[in-house]
Amino acid sequence: MPQWIAACATDDIDEEDVIRFDHGAQTFAIYHSPEGEFFATAGRCTHEDVHLCDGLVMGHLIECPKHNGQFDYRTGAAKRAPVCEALRTYPVKVESGQVFVQVAE
Amino acid sequence: MGKRDYSLLGPDALRAVETGLAAAEWYHTEVPRKVMKELMQRRDGPALRDTALLFGTMIVCAGLGWALWPSLWALPFWAVYGVLYGSAMDSRWHECSHGTAFKTPWMNNALYQVASFCMIRNPVTWRWSHARHHTDTVIVGRDPEIAVMRPPVFFKVIANFFGIFDAITGWGRMLRNASGRLDAEERTFIPDSEQPKVIRVARIWLLIYAATIALAVWMGSILPLMAIGLPRLYGAWHHVMTGLLQHGGLADNVNDHRLNSRTVYMNPVSRFIYWNMNYHVEHHMFPMVPYHALPKLHDLIKHDLPAPNRSIAAGFAEMWPALRRQLANEDYFVRRDLPLGARPYRDDFHAAALGTAAE
Ligand code: FES
Numbered sequence: 001m002p003q004w005i006a007a008c009a010t011d012d013i014d015e016e017d018v019i020r021f022d023h024g025a026q027t028f029a030i031y032h033s034p035e036g037e038f039f040a041t042a043g044r045c046t047h048e049d050v051h052l053c054d055g056l057v058m059g060h061l062i063e064c065p066k067h068n069g070q071f072d073y074r075t076g077a078a079k080r081a082p083v084c085e086a087l088r089t090y091p092v093k094v095e096s097g098q099v100f101v102q103v104a105e
Numbered sequence: 106m107g108k109r110d111y112s113l114l115g116p117d118a119l120r121a122v123e124t125g126l127a128a129a130e131w132y133h134t135e136v137p138r139k140v141m142k143e144l145m146q147r148r149d150g151p152a153l154r155d156t157a158l159l160f161g162t163m164i165v166c167a168g169l170g171w172a173l174w175p176s177l178w179a180l181p182f183w184a185v186y187g188v189l190y191g192s193a194m195d196s197r198w199h200e201c202s203h204g205t206a207f208k209t210p211w212m213n214n215a216l217y218q219v220a221s222f223c224m225i226r227n228p229v230t231w232r233w234s235h236a237r238h239h240t241d242t243v244i245v246g247r248d249p250e251i252a253v254m255r256p257p258v259f260f261k262v263i264a265n266f267f268g269i270f271d272a273i274t275g276w277g278r279m280l281r282n283a284s285g286r287l288d289a290e291e292r293t294f295i296p297d298s299e300q301p302k303v304i305r306v307a308r309i310w311l312l313i314y315a316a317t318i319a320l321a322v323w324m325g326s327i328l329p330l331m332a333i334g335l336p337r338l339y340g341a342w343h344h345v346m347t348g349l350l351q352h353g354g355l356a357d358n359v360n361d362h363r364l365n366s367r368t369v370y371m372n373p374v375s376r377f378i379y380w381n382m383n384y385h386v387e388h389h390m391f392p393m394v395p396y397h398a399l400p401k402l403h404d405l406i407k408h409d410l411p412a413p414n415r416s417i418a419a420g421f422a423e424m425w426p427a428l429r430r431q432l433a434n435e436d437y438f439v440r441r442d443l444p445l446g447a448r449p450y451r452d453d454f455h456a457a458a459l460g461t462a463a464e
Pocket of ligand 1 (some may be wrong): 045046047048049050064065066067068069070082083235
């Protein structure tokens with residue numbers, strides 16, 4: 001049963017940046033787009049087991065800190081080798097200054 | 106540790122996976138996120154300036170070298186052209202493979218394709234092999250880009266100052282790929298979906314070489330080959346000289362770039378040719394930082410790194426004797442001291458690899 005989990009406050013993430021959010025055994029990356037929207041993806045790169053939270057957000061792309069592979073964090077699509085496999089994305093909502101991620105329990 | 110097997114399909118490769126050395130978490134010096142974000146920012150300006158200077162100088166040198174041929178006055182121009190083709194293109198290939206040279210992706214890709222051709226490194230194959238080099242830097246059996254294996258084969262190292270083995274291997278691979286085949290090692294790190302691209306690029310290159318050779322035969326002159334192909338041999342020495350310093354004589358099978366990589370202060374001309382890759386520990390720790398920001402990164406983290414070698418000569422003075430000692434003792438390597446206050450090496454984790462360090 002999917003659940004909405006509070007991940008962080010909206011001002012915990014600078015615009016055009018990313019933070020890590022752990023919930024149970026799962027790890028997520030939460031993004032703040034240049035337009036002020038929020039998005040969530042799986043926290044680890046699909047190429048190797050590396051946290052995306054240390055990467056660089058450029059517009060709607062997240063660049064992985066290990067080999068510079070890129071994903072569109074809005075859709076999860078792989079955009080630059082060496083990543084080939086898409087990133088899983090999760091629904092996000094903002095309420096009263098809090099960012100919620102919908103997590104499958 | 107004894108005899109090393111550098112094959113990507115051999116027993117050392119298996120052992121690295123079993124022991125957790127492969128795809129491990131590497132040591133990083135702490136840098137505040139805000140500062141790191143600033144350092145990682147991409148810009149077009151520095152690489153546009155450097156690329157204009159690079160290609161401008163190449164065109165002028167090739168033009169003068171061609172015009173003055175066969176006089177001896179042509180030689181200095183070909184010598185400069187050769188280094189820019191056979192060495193500067195190595196660092197351009199490298200930086201663009203990380204996507205950090207320019208902010209604009211097509212500019213990165215365009216320079217990456219040209220530089221890959223000059224260096225005879227298939228742009229698809231080498232993107233994957235270089236990714237592996239960053240995952241498993243100098244891990245025996247995992248890293249496909251170890252320049253000097255142990256025990257060192259000096260004849261090969263010296264021949265490579267003239268590009269001999271690298272170029273012959275590159276052309277051999279090109280011919281094999283152009284015939285529609287990849288070897289077993291290539292298939293270990295290139296995903297199936299990418300393999301047709303390897304073949305397509307090899308075929309395009311083959312056509313370029315065929316046209317160049319045809320022109321040389323038609324003109325009855327070596328000049329077309331002085332411009333395309335041969336500079337990979339006569340201009341390779343600078344990238345081999347700087348490239349050997351990256352990891353030569355240092356530890357293998359460790360997960361701390363301070364133990365297996367070398368930062369060397371270099372003169373401005375070599376830094377232009379090498380595009381700041383002399384800050385090699387910094388590059389490996391933070392591969393997302395573009396070449397133009399590496400000096401800043403170096404200033405920021407040098408308190409946590411071994412002291413850099415003061416010059417190319419000083420780097421060789423440290424590395425060359427170590428390579429010679431590895432002839433008799435494969436486990437020998439140079440272990441550099443960390444400055445006071447740096448986070449210590451994890452000797453417990455690296456115990457097996459760090460058996461025979463220099464005193
Ligand atoms: S681990 Fe992310 S691109 Fe390789």
